[in-house]
Amino acid sequence: MHAIEYERPETLDQAVAVLASAGRQARPLAGGTDLIVQLREGRRPDVTLVVDVKKVPELNALVYDPEQGLTLGAAVPCYRITSNAAVVQQYPAIIDSASLVGGTAIQGRATFGGNLCTASPAADTVPTMFALGTQCVIAGPNGTRTIPVEAVPTGPGRTSLQEGEMLVAFRFPPPAPRSGARFLRFIPRNEMDIAVVNAAAWLQLEEDERTIRAARVAIGAVAPTCLLVQEAAAELIGHEAGEEAFRRAAEAAMAAARPISDMRGTIAQRRHLVGVLVRRALEGALARARRN
Numbered sequence: 001m002h003a004i005e006y007e008r009p010e011t012l013d014q015a016v017a018v019l020a021s022a023g024r025q026a027r028p029l030a031g032g033t034d035l036i037v038q039l040r041e042g043r044r045p046d047v048t049l050v051v052d053v054k055k056v057p058e059l060n061a062l063v064y065d066p067e068q069g070l071t072l073g074a075a076v077p078c079y080r081i082t083s084n085a086a087v088v089q090q091y092p093a094i095i096d097s098a099s100l101v102g103g104t105a106i107q108g109r110a111t112f113g114g115n116l117c118t119a120s121p122a123a124d125t126v127p128t129m130f131a132l133g134t135q136c137v138i139a140g141p142n143g144t145r146t147i148p149v150e151a152v153p154t155g156p157g158r159t160s161l162q163e164g165e166m167l168v169a170f171r172f173p174p175p176a177p178r179s180g181a182r183f184l185r186f187i188p189r190n191e192m193d194i195a196v197v198n199a200a201a202w203l204q205l206e207e208d209e210r211t212i213r214a215a216r217v218a219i220g221a222v223a224p225t226c227l228l229v230q231e232a233a234a235e236l237i238g239h240e241a242g243e244e245a246f247r248r249a250a251e252a253a254m255a256a257a258r259p260i261s262d263m264r265g266t267i268a269q270r271r272h273l274v275g276v277l278v279r280r281a282l283e284g285a286l287a288r289a290r291r292n
Contacts, residue, residue: 002045008052012139012168015056020141020164022049028166030054030075031109033102034118058168059113064090070172074113082107091172092288093181093200097128100185113167119153120194122221126153127200128183130218130228134172140165153225176214179204180288182281185220186273188264195221196265199253199277201285205241209290212236217249217278222257222270229256232278241289246282250275 009015019026026049029035038044053059059075064086072081078098081087087094101110101124115125116136126149134149141164149170152159161167185198198221204214217232235248259270 002042002048004039004047005049006052007049008055010055012056012058015051015053015166016139016141016164018049018051019166023163025049026051028053028117030059030111030114031077032114033106033110034114053166061169062087066174069174070094070170072112072170072172074117074167074169075111076113078107078110078112081112090175091132091181093128093132093183093202093285094125094172096183097125097200100124112170116149116152117159117161117167119155119157119159119225121156121223121225122195122198123226124183124185124195124198124220126226127198127218127220128181129170129172130226131181131183131200131202131216132172133202133216134170136170137168138165139168144168146171150226150228155224175292176204178207178209178213178289178292180285180290180292182284182288184277184281184284186277194264197221197259197270197273197277199274199281201278201281203236203241203282203285203289205286205289210240212239212241212245215249217253217282219253219257219274219278222259222274224258227256229253231256236282241282241286246279249282250278253278 007018027047029050029052059073061073063071078101081098112125115123129149135146138145181202183200185195187193200218202216206213215233215236217229220226231252232249239245254275257274259267261267
């Protein structure tokens with residue numbers, strides 16, 4: 001392991017300035033559950049500066065407002081999310097994801113920000129954020145910008161963040177009336193494993209509580225990045241919520257998947273699992289929508 005400098009700024013401006021000064025050689029540190037392992041194994045020889053952002057207030061925000069929705073700082077650890085009553089009540093799909101990130105010890109440090117910016121195609125929190133229509137607040141030398149979460153990952157280990165930029169927070173819209181979301185994954189073991197396939201679905205119903213007004217479907221671990229499957233949503237919107245619409249959406253998701261075969265699963269298995277998980281996620285989202 002090569003020598004690495006360490007900085008711990010206490011304001012967002014300080015963090016941005018430090019990151020910008022070192023360019024591509026600097027990396028933010030929140031939970032560190034991925035970054036520290038990569039550094040120890042020599043997989044990030046380009047990194048010479050670690051910028052600990054856990055003291056920056058904006059990255060530790062966890063605030064719910066019924067009108068504005070949920071603001072989740074990029075450095076908020078999973079245990080704070082799963083123990084927050086507002087998130088549990090208003091965003092159960094976020095809990096679906098957060099409660100599956102590693103084991104108890106990992107959840108004490110792991111963050112949604114790190115999970116997104118590590119840009120693993122199999123990340124457990126990303127499909128839910130895609131499905132919920134999350135926005136990302138990005139800060140850098142040229143100021144702050146907000147982009148859809150699906151615009152961040154561009155490939156395995158790669159994001160659209162520019163040199164000197166950092167992810168500050170996520171903004172989840174307030175839950176719409178008659179809406180619900182669900183996240184599911186398939187893994188060989190119960191915990192501490194990487195998803196073979198994961199999927200998230202969000203539905204909003206019309207006032208008749210039968211017709212689908214809006215929908216979003218996301219799948220992971222079956223392409224270089226998590227996929228927001230617009231074709232699956234098109235098979236749902238305007239149709240009656242139920243087995244037939246869910247079957248068509250699942251088939252669209254299977255067609256959009258671009259899986260590979262590796263030690264965790266074959267192409268055929270992964271494509272089949274996409275259909276199974278999308279149908280089940282839609283059923284779970286529908287049940288939650290009817291309760292709301």
